[in-house]
Amino acid sequence: xxxxxxxxxxxxxxxxxxxxxxxxxxxxxxxxxxxxxxxxxxxxxxxxxxxxxxxxxxxxxxxxxxxxxxxxxxxxxxxxxxxxxxxxxxxxxxx
Amino acid sequence: xxxxxxxxxxxxxxxxxxxxxxxxxxxxxxxxxxxxxxxxxxxxxxxxxxxxxxxxxxxxxxxxxxxxxxxxxxxxxxxxxxxxxxxxxxxxxxxxxxxxxxxxxxxxxxxxxxxxxxxxxxxxxxxxxxxxxxxxxxxxxxxxxxxxxxxxxxxxxxxxxxxxxxxxxxxxxxxxxxxxxxxxxxxxxxxxxxxxxxxxxxxxxxxxxxxxxxxxxxxxxxxxxxxxxxxxxxxxxxxxxxxxxxxxxxxxxxxxxxxxxxxxxxxxxxxxxxxxxxxxxxxxxxxxxxxxxxxxxxxxxxxxxxxxxxxxxxxxxxxxxxxxxxxxxxxxxxxxxxxxxxxxxxxxxxxxxxxxxxxxxxxxxxxxxxxxxxxxxxxxxxxxxxxxxxxxxxxxxxxxxxxxxxxxxxxxxxxxxxxxxxxxxxxxxxxxxxxxxxxxxxxxxxxxxxxxxxxxxxxxxxxxxxxxxxxxxxxxxxxxxxx
Numbered sequence: 020x021x022x023x024x025x026x027x028x029x030x031x032x033x034x035x036x037x038x039x040x041x042x043x044x045x046x047x048x049x050x051x052x053x054x055x056x057x058x059x060x061x062x063x064x065x066x067x068x069x070x071x072x073x074x075x076x077x078x079x080x081x082x083x084x085x086x087x088x089x090x091x092x093x094x095x096x097x098x099x100x101x102x103x104x105x106x107x108x109x110x111x112x113x114x
Numbered sequence: 115x116x117x118x119x120x121x122x123x124x125x126x127x128x129x130x131x132x133x134x135x136x137x138x139x140x141x142x143x144x145x146x147x148x149x150x151x152x153x154x155x156x157x158x159x160x161x162x163x164x165x166x167x168x169x170x171x172x173x174x175x176x177x178x179x180x181x182x183x184x185x186x187x188x189x190x191x192x193x194x195x196x197x198x199x200x201x202x203x204x205x206x207x208x209x210x211x212x213x214x215x216x217x218x219x220x221x222x223x224x225x226x227x228x229x230x231x232x233x234x235x236x237x238x239x240x241x242x243x244x245x246x247x248x249x250x251x252x253x254x255x256x257x258x259x260x261x262x263x264x265x266x267x268x269x270x271x272x273x274x275x276x277x278x279x280x281x282x283x284x285x286x287x288x289x290x291x292x293x294x295x296x297x298x299x300x301x302x303x304x305x306x307x308x309x310x311x312x313x314x315x316x317x318x319x320x321x322x323x324x325x326x327x328x329x330x331x332x333x334x335x336x337x338x339x340x341x342x343x344x345x346x347x348x349x350x351x352x353x354x355x356x357x358x359x360x361x362x363x364x365x366x367x368x369x370x371x372x373x374x375x376x377x378x379x380x381x382x383x384x385x386x387x388x389x390x391x392x393x394x395x396x397x398x399x400x401x402x403x404x405x406x407x408x409x410x411x412x413x414x415x416x417x418x419x420x421x422x423x424x425x426x427x428x429x430x431x432x433x434x435x436x437x438x439x440x441x442x443x444x445x446x447x448x449x450x451x452x453x454x455x456x457x458x459x460x461x462x463x464x465x466x467x468x469x470x471x472x473x474x475x476x477x478x479x480x481x482x483x484x485x486x487x488x489x490x491x492x493x494x495x496x497x498x499x500x501x502x503x504x505x506x507x508x509x510x511x512x513x514x515x516x517x518x519x520x521x522x523x524x525x526x527x528x529x530x531x532x533x534x535x536x537x538x539x540x541x542x543x544x545x546x547x548x549x550x551x552x553x554x555x556x557x558x559x560x561x562x563x564x565x566x567x568x569x570x571x572x573x574x575x576x577x578x579x580x581x582x583x584x585x586x587x588x589x590x591x592x593x594x595x596x597x
Contacts (some may be wrong), residue, residue: 030471030475034433034471035451036470037456037458037460038459038467046468046471050472050475052529053529053533054475056417056421056533057418059415060415060418060422061488063412063492063495065495069494070494071491071493072490074497074544075350077307079349082346095440097213098211098213099440100438100440107438110447110448111449
């Protein structure tokens with residue numbers, strides 16, 4: 020699979036990642052090389068093979084539905100780029 | 115003094131021959147003297163270290179100190195440390211002061227270990243040479259023109275140059291074992307789930323595992339003892355009991371069955387590295403082990419499979435870095451989308467972006483089955499290869515890395531060539547198995563690592579096998595010239 024500039028633009032949008040125009044061709048070439056490596060997988064017939072999502076055959080652990088963490092909002096918000104009255108600030112979304 | 119083992123240092127501390135404060139000052143002085151050229155540390159914690167050392171000295175005087183009390187160590191900068199910058203080697207987290215400790219950090223603190231600082235690493239642990247760090251490359255103490263390996267390159271170089279006694283690391287595709295091999299030290303990646311991932315910044319959650327970089331297997335046993343065990347804060351933490359890792363170090367190896375995968379000795383392996391591995395295997399034969407050839411038929415697909423699974427998980431994990439709650443935010447965002455895109459575009463480096471893009475593509479509509487599902491199926495086949503092998507043998511041995519340390523810049527421009535540096539380490543991560551790398555005969559002055567892969571939760575056996583070799587050889591004692 021060889022990716023074009025427009026493919027990279029589309030993927031970068033899905034990933035919410037700004038890629039400079041001047042870098043698009045180089046990124047497309049790099050990603051295409053990586054995909055060539057990845058496509059070595061196609062030599063194996065995997066019909067009927069159960070996909071393995073996780074190394075240990077474990078099910079998700081449940082815990083009692085009890086409060087286990089304390090409220091640390093103020094502490095956590097000290098490292099935020101912008102907050103006001105306990106809220107995280109972002110550019111206006113709704114006009 | 116700075117080359118003594120953890121148990122020797124512990125004995126000296128308890129006997130009152132020196133204090134932890136003196137020991138800590140010694141290593142901080144060494145860092146001051148040598149780290150300018152090596153670049154192992156991103157952040158030093160000198161004041162906290164001296165306070166921790168004072169506290170450890172008090173515990174030791176009261177006679178209730180464990181084996182790590184007062185021992186100076188370093189943490190890979192992927193582990194969150196309360197009140198201290200945790201950068202993960204990225205501009206994205208350059209000003210991130212973690213508001214809590216990773217479980218690995220809190221357990222080692224509780225054991226009385228003294229943290230000297232946070233070590234350099236490839237950005238978000240994505241790299242095999244430490245060249246993707248926002249804070250610059252780490253240099254290999256054996257030759258400053260060579261890479262130390264990655265992604266735990268700062269930890270590996272710091273332990274090799276005796277800038278700390280031991281260090282933590284993480285291994286997603288070889289990031290403990292490969293730098294350990296390239297720097298001539300011991301590196302243990304435990305079974306997936308053995309060491310808590312809580313507070314360890316996530317790269318690929320089904321592969322990531324914390325572990326240790328030390329100068330010997332005996333030191334690794336002491337470190338792992340403090341770190342391993344169930345943690346309710348990690349949803350994939352294993353409930354397996356933790357054995358006494360130091361108790362079995364000296365067990366005899368007579369009758370041990372060692373498998374050598376023929377696929378690990380193919381034309382991609384440097385012939386001199388192969389010779390070093392053969393010599394090490396001969397040593398094991400003399401210790402009474404039985405050696406046989408085995409096959410891991412799908413191991414050739416491990417790198418391809420990994421470069422779908424790891425980027426897919428990374429693209430999902432790294433979506434949390436959005437410029438809103440913590441981390442880098444771009445200047446003057448026009449709107450919310452611009453805030454996300456430019457914060458991420460400016461905060462992440464080239465390799466991290468490549469992996470996010472590959473992962474996003476592999477998970478996108480229309481491509482999921484061809485890439486992600488296919489990779490998960492091959493992951494199953496690779497895991498089954500190991501299961502079959504462990505029906506015949508106790509452990510698997512081979513090279514950790516296909517070559518010795520390469521030159522800085524040599525592979526930096528070619529992602530796929532760089533990815534192939536992890537060709538022998540990745541399969542253990544896909545299967546979730548434990549692996550250790552120990553130094554064997556160097557080639558032209560450059561360290562070589564022997565990789566030993568064990569069955570699930572057999573860390574004690576790996577440490578025993580590594581330790582017995584280190585009793586018969588002194589490669590692990592070699593100190594790089596000038597340090």
